[in-house]
Amino acid sequence: MTNPEQNNIEETRRGTLSACARDGDRRRLVGLVEAEHTADLAKAFAHLGADDQERLIELWPTEAVGELLGELAEHYSRDFFDRADHRLAARALAVLPADEAADLLDDLEEDPRRAILRAMPKDSAAEIDELLAYPEDTAGGRMSLDFVSVDVDLDVGRAQDQIQRSIGEEQHTNLYLTDPQARLCGVVHMERLASAPRNTPVARLGEEDYPAVRPELDQEELAALFQRYDLLAVPVTDSDGLLLGEITVDDVLDVLREEATEDIFKMAATSDEELEVKSAFSVVRLRLPWLLICLGGALLSGTIIGLFSYALEQVIALASFIPVITAMGGNAGLQSSTVVVRNLALGRAEPRNILRTALRELRVGLLLGAFSGLIVGLAAWAIVGQPMLGLVVGLAMIGAIMVATVVGTYMPLLFKRIGVDPAVASGPFITTANDMIGLTIYLGLGMLMLEWLL
Amino acid sequence: MTNPEQNNIEETRRGTLSACARDGDRRRLVGLVEAEHTADLAKAFAHLGADDQERLIELWPTEAVGELLGELAEHYSRDFFDRADHRLAARALAVLPADEAADLLDDLEEDPRRAILRAMPKDSAAEIDELLAYPEDTAGGRMSLDFVSVDVDLDVGRAQDQIQRSIGEEQHTNLYLTDPQARLCGVVHMERLASAPRNTPVARLGEEDYPAVRPELDQEELAALFQRYDLLAVPVTDSDGLLLGEITVDDVLDVLREEATEDIFKMAATSDEELEVKSAFSVVRLRLPWLLICLGGALLSGTIIGLFSYALEQVIALASFIPVITAMGGNAGLQSSTVVVRNLALGRAEPRNILRTALRELRVGLLLGAFSGLIVGLAAWAIVGQPMLGLVVGLAMIGAIMVATVVGTYMPLLFKRIGVDPAVASGPFITTANDMIGLTIYLGLGMLMLEWLL
Numbered sequence: 081m082t083n084p085e086q087n088n089i090e091e092t093r094r095g096t097l098s099a100c101a102r103d104g105d106r107r108r109l110v111g112l113v114e115a116e117h118t119a120d121l122a123k124a125f126a127h128l129g130a131d132d133q134e135r136l137i138e139l140w141p142t143e144a145v146g147e148l149l150g151e152l153a154e155h156y157s158r159d160f161f162d163r164a165d166h167r168l169a170a171r172a173l174a175v176l177p178a179d180e181a182a183d184l185l186d187d188l189e190e191d192p193r194r195a196i197l198r199a200m201p202k203d204s205a206a207e208i209d210e211l212l213a214y215p216e217d218t219a220g221g222r223m224s225l226d227f228v229s230v231d232v233d234l235d236v237g238r239a240q241d242q243i244q245r246s247i248g249e250e251q252h253t254n255l256y257l258t259d260p261q262a263r264l265c266g267v268v269h270m271e272r273l274a275s276a277p278r279n280t281p282v283a284r285l286g287e288e289d290y291p292a293v294r295p296e297l298d299q300e301e302l303a304a305l306f307q308r309y310d311l312l313a314v315p316v317t318d319s320d321g322l323l324l325g326e327i328t329v330d331d332v333l334d335v336l337r338e339e340a341t342e343d344i345f346k347m348a349a350t351s352d353e354e355l356e357v358k359s360a361f362s363v364v365r366l367r368l369p370w371l372l373i374c375l376g377g378a379l380l381s382g383t384i385i386g387l388f389s390y391a392l393e394q395v396i397a398l399a400s401f402i403p404v405i406t407a408m409g410g411n412a413g414l415q416s417s418t419v420v421v422r423n424l425a426l427g428r429a430e431p432r433n434i435l436r437t438a439l440r441e442l443r444v445g446l447l448l449g450a451f452s453g454l455i456v457g458l459a460a461w462a463i464v465g466q467p468m469l470g471l472v473v474g475l476a477m478i479g480a481i482m483v484a485t486v487v488g489t490y491m492p493l494l495f496k497r498i499g500v501d502p503a504v505a506s507g508p509f510i511t512t513a514n515d516m517i518g519l520t521i522y523l524g525l526g527m528l529m530l531e532w533l534l
Numbered sequence: 535m536t537n538p539e540q541n542n543i544e545e546t547r548r549g550t551l552s553a554c555a556r557d558g559d560r561r562r563l564v565g566l567v568e569a570e571h572t573a574d575l576a577k578a579f580a581h582l583g584a585d586d587q588e589r590l591i592e593l594w595p596t597e598a599v600g601e602l603l604g605e606l607a608e609h610y611s612r613d614f615f616d617r618a619d620h621r622l623a624a625r626a627l628a629v630l631p632a633d634e635a636a637d638l639l640d641d642l643e644e645d646p647r648r649a650i651l652r653a654m655p656k657d658s659a660a661e662i663d664e665l666l667a668y669p670e671d672t673a674g675g676r677m678s679l680d681f682v683s684v685d686v687d688l689d690v691g692r693a694q695d696q697i698q699r700s701i702g703e704e705q706h707t708n709l710y711l712t713d714p715q716a717r718l719c720g721v722v723h724m725e726r727l728a729s730a731p732r733n734t735p736v737a738r739l740g741e742e743d744y745p746a747v748r749p750e751l752d753q754e755e756l757a758a759l760f761q762r763y764d765l766l767a768v769p770v771t772d773s774d775g776l777l778l779g780e781i782t783v784d785d786v787l788d789v790l791r792e793e794a795t796e797d798i799f800k801m802a803a804t805s806d807e808e809l810e811v812k813s814a815f816s817v818v819r820l821r822l823p824w825l826l827i828c829l830g831g832a833l834l835s836g837t838i839i840g841l842f843s844y845a846l847e848q849v850i851a852l853a854s855f856i857p858v859i860t861a862m863g864g865n866a867g868l869q870s871s872t873v874v875v876r877n878l879a880l881g882r883a884e885p886r887n888i889l890r891t892a893l894r895e896l897r898v899g900l901l902l903g904a905f906s907g908l909i910v911g912l913a914a915w916a917i918v919g920q921p922m923l924g925l926v927v928g929l930a931m932i933g934a935i936m937v938a939t940v941v942g943t944y945m946p947l948l949f950k951r952i953g954v955d956p957a958v959a960s961g962p963f964i965t966t967a968n969d970m971i972g973l974t975i976y977l978g979l980g981m982l983m984l985e986w987l988l
Contacts (some may be wrong), residue, residue, distance in 0.1 A: 307787055
């Protein structure tokens with residue numbers, strides 16, 4: 081992501097900030113604040129010690145401290161707000177757009193949240209309270225209240241004059257047209273407004289087809305909508321058509337990143353909460369349940385081995401290939417399930433495709449099994465010096481890999497049908513199932529062919 | 535992603551299109567084209583059979599067929615363009631913005647690409663050729679040539695009049711100011727242009743700090759830039775400051791999705807090329823190399839078991855817990871490595887954090903190992919009825935899980951340091967290493983304590 085040069089620049093910046101704090105050098109700090117982007121300074125600031133941070137806040141130019149706190153709030157929330165006092169936090173959040181402040185407060189415990197809200201200006205607190213009412217992962221929870229709207233009856237000149245007053249930090253791409261009851265009745269792209277003659281009615285510049293979403297829309301569907309229609313912003317309206325807020329594409333970038341992280345962590349049998357928690361105990365709390373499910377499955381696999389202990393006692397060399405069968409089945413199953421899970425997440429899993437994919441996976445399983453089976457069979461023959469053992473291991477490998485690809489393909493689809501997130505299936509469930517089936521095939525075959533193995 | 539209701543709507547739409555094709559019902563089709571969004575129609579179209587598609591193209595209203603082909607080109611490229619003839623493909627690509635056309639052509643084989651380019655209008659082909667010169671995963675490969683720029687010396691009124699002519703399908707958020715040598719000297723947000731008095735010089739509306747990127751910038755760094763500064767568009771300039779093109783945020787959405795897919799597939803020991811290839815043989819070609827690496831590792835694990843076959847022969851019950859040790863080590867290692875890989879991808883892995891994370895993972899490993907070891911130890915005692923076997927299995931589990939978390943944490947970091955994508959490490963390498971170490975601990979311990987196990 082970052083190259084070494086970039087890292088050097090960042091370390092220098094951190095060093096300079098630290099030096100300013102240590103020496104109380106306000107002049108040097110002012111120079112730095114004028115020269116650099118607040119996002120970069122905030123990143124450096126977030127990595128300093130608490131003492132340096134406190135001293136810097138005192139030294140920071142008054143007119144710029146709000147922006148710094150805002151950046152900290154947006155990108156480095158937990159680290160900083162866990163330590164900051166409530167008045168400082170309230171000051172930072174008041175600078176932020178209400179939706180970002182609400183997202184941040186949503187992550188805090190009830191008590192500090194109340195305390196910070198009380199320390200904020202009344203009108204900001206009221207806006208944030210309104211947003212906190214929507215679940216975080218819906219359009220309502222993501223929307224911004226900082227949108228630009230004008231009366232639908234205005235002409236371009238009047239609209240241009242009006243929006244001049246509302247231009248602030250955030251860049252707007254849409255102008256919303258509303259009727260006297262504040263109902264949405266049109267969307268105008270800013271570039272159209274910029275290029276139209278002043279006496280044109282704004283209503284005439286409106287887009288023909290514009291999507292509007294309800295606050296309860298799930299954020300994944302929201303992200304899909306943006307990607308499908310290449311949108312920059314959509315209005316959020318209630319059931320009466322009242323304009324409530326706006327979702328912008330930068331919110332969607334956050335959603336996409338979060339959803340990808342969530343899927344990746346689920347596939348590894350843990351949770352994306354890991355990015356938030358700090359203590360080893362909290363991490364254990366997130367991971368242990370999955371490991372225990374895995375342990376249950378593994379003990380079942382062990383029981384299967386126990387059932388065939390007679391064969392193992394007779395031909396101890398059979399034991400050597402147990403991890404070969406389980407590791408290969410596990411990997412082949414993971415490959416198949418990952419393809420399915422990702423296709424589902426990208427919305428590419430049409431019913432027609434599913435059948436096609438499943439048939440293909442079966443052929444893939446046969447081919448992968450045949451290759452691997454041949455190699456492992458020859459290897460077993462070479463290592464143990466017994467051709468029949470090679471045959472047993474090779475045949476079992478073909479069976480185990482074929483089953484693994486089919487289980488890996490269908491288990492996520494099954495999970496989706498019963499309403500469980502398919503990414504969950506990719507982890508321990510598929511591996512456990514494949515271990516058990518693979519071992520049964522392998523040791524069962526060994527038992528059947530025992531007399532040739534002795 | 536999609537709810538059942540949505541699926542119904544989509545199936546109805548597909549059915550209607552299919553019926554129009556079968557009956558040659560041009561009037562019904564025209565009604566549909568007027569009523570629905572082209573993106574939705576294109577999705578339905580893409581899922582029809584080749585016969586239906588050909589008949590529909592003949593029936594489609596002439597003025598709208600370009601837009602349909604454009605949508606098809608953007609979202610459903612391979613399926614359609616694999617079959618379409620070159621003139622139809624050229625017609626579709628000429629409708630698309632040059633950057634999207636170039637992306638598509640980049641995916642085709644050399645011969646059809648040349649043929650399609652020859653069938654296109656000369657100026658479109660020239661633009662596309664220019665873009666094809668940049669690697670696909672760089673700013674140059676992603677940039678659009680369809681940006682809006684005016685002379686820096688104009689006033690707002692003149693600029694507004696000028697851009698009126700260049701407004702098209704794509705929504706623009708930035709106006710670029712250039713000097714007579716076409717060098718970039720300012721960026722104006724469209725909403726500022728929309729709200730400024732006509733006699734203001736445009737130069738005065740320019741943003742103070744605006745990022746510009748070079749065409750060779752990697753797309754991951756580009757995406758990070760957009761996210762860090764919440765950008766909607768950035769200009770691309772060469773070393774002389776010449777304005778070459780523009781990257782817009784919808785390109786970044788694509789990049790984020792692709793990068794996440796790439797990481798997920800690598801972690802599952804295959805490649806995101808799987809989304810492109812169709813035949814079982816191509817899939818096998820992508821997956822088999824990884825399985826063979828895994829096989830090599832598994833055979834080494836088998837060799838370790840072979841080394842301890844004396845112990846296994848004496849106490850066959852030891853064999854039952856082989857899959858327990860490997861499965862638990864594998865899962866614990868995957869959990870740790872996933873956290874590290876994702877932190878690296880999100881750019882959150884600061885040197886300071888890495889040490890902190892590693893220390894935490896060690897504590898996590900100890901706790902997870904202790905819990906799991908206790909449970910599996912008791913289970914082994916209960917199942918086999920031998921307390922000493924429980925002790926061996928339990929202690930081995932603690933060791934195996936602790937090693938697995940440490941290997942899972944450090945292997946991706948090691949891979950990154952030697953210049954290999956850390957997502958690759960998450961798959962077979964970590965599992966194989968953990969299998970071997972876990973089995974050595976387990977069977978070694980069994981050998982040492984053999985006299986108490988008999």
